[in-house]
Amino acid sequence: MLRIYNTMTRRIEEFKPLKGNRVYMYVCGPTVYDYSHIGHARTYIAYDVIARYLRERGYSVFYLMNITDVDDKIIRRAGERGVNPIELAREYERYFMEDMDALGIQSVNLYARASEYIDEIVDLIKVLIDKGFAYETETGVYFDTSRFKDYGKLSHKRPEELLVHRIEPDPTKKNPADFALWKKRDKDEIGWDSPWGYGRPGWHIEDTAIILTHFGPQIDIHGGAIELTFPHHEAEIAQAEAATGKKPFVRYWCHTGLLTVGGEKMSKSLGNYILIRDIVKKHDPEALRLMFLFSHYRSPIDFKWSSLESSNSSLNSLYNMVERLREVEADEELSEEEKKLEDYYENFKKNFYSYLDDDLDTPRAVAELFKLASTINKILDSQERLYALLKFKLLSEIERISKIFGILEKKPTIEAGLLESVLEILIDVRGKLRIKGEFELADQIRDRLREIGIILEDIGYQTRWKLRR
């Protein structure tokens, strides 16, 4: 039985989708006005693993993510650069996709751009006004939080707490807690026509419109980082439930812990802003994934380069084990030791999946994986061969795990550039043999290379190579 923590109830609950084994899953995507940083990586890797696990568990998951391409920050940045905001958004969206690819995140079924849902957003706002949950002022259309009794239920805030605000509220609002559905703007800014005049959507409405369009009034999982709980997700509940009348809008609210660098939230002014693209240049993305798996998705993580390096070593040791297992010769006899390993393996499976079932407890599952690795290494140390069926079982299990975690997915391949370097080393060593007069060995190298299609030609003590046609 799969159980998952629900921010709404603050409890771990049994996971039961609305419609059989179909899972509607939505995660708040990025605002594309800058390169993505490791905080994004943390969040999206966490949901990638959740989606992968649900699928491995037999659920048919539709994973939907929005791309916020209409937003104040985008407009400001575009203004600074003198470019069109949508063009700027497309550019950073492309970088975002590249980063997701680099991190091995392919689990999202559909990315939805806010700008392509303006009609749906306008329709949704109309419904909210008609039902008396929203009102128009000279600056925009606002959601009337006093009309929605449940406002605050997700973030567990009392109504009086909602009156506290850091930013000066728009004076036309009835209540400081009310939030914008439509912002009226001048024609010189990017925007769209609406029944309330030219302008653009508020921050929270796009997600609700996209969800209602693709999934309808109720979904199974809605995710995002913990910082989005209030006001963003609170507002989404208000918009959706007020508009459709169906409760709950979301069956399981998931929130991932925040990532800090040097104990503080990343910011450019602090100089602790680490981009995904800078990490993957120097480090194995799988090491980053493993680093995140070492802690629970809801726990905060303080990023340290030393942790990433430590995870890289851990990853290497797992790869070594897998390689040894792949290469060991199979036989048909089951030894006493192998019997024990088989029992251990059955036990491992039980533990491993029960930990993942328990609110995706990857730290404990990963711990089990390392114990398994150590057990496999021991047996590979103690005997030359491995019982064929056992070898097969272990390898297929590891493959399944690698699919869930998105690690150990690289097959050892040599790309062309590397192959050339290897050839150069070989030619260099052969040259040294010739200088020493060890022609027999040098000729052997030349002959064996010729057999596989590589021709060596000596010109004095220089050697060049070409491929046989």
Added chain:
RNA sequence: GCCCGGGUGGCCGAGCGGCUAGGCGGCGGGCUGCAGACCCGCUCUACAGGGGUUCAAAUCCCCUCCCGGGCUCCA
């Protein structure tokens, strides 16, 4: 100020009433022409501090200290 999370061994990080988590690093040993990988052992009875509850507390309760997040920009 109010509301949430946290503070665990050299480092990272689980556990959340009794049952050796795990990883990384270091040291010693085994294996090895050398290196690497791997195995064994040690570092490792650690849980911010102070009270309390309990047969039993890192885990529950109270107080204090420190850190992070939210309180309409945020993954």
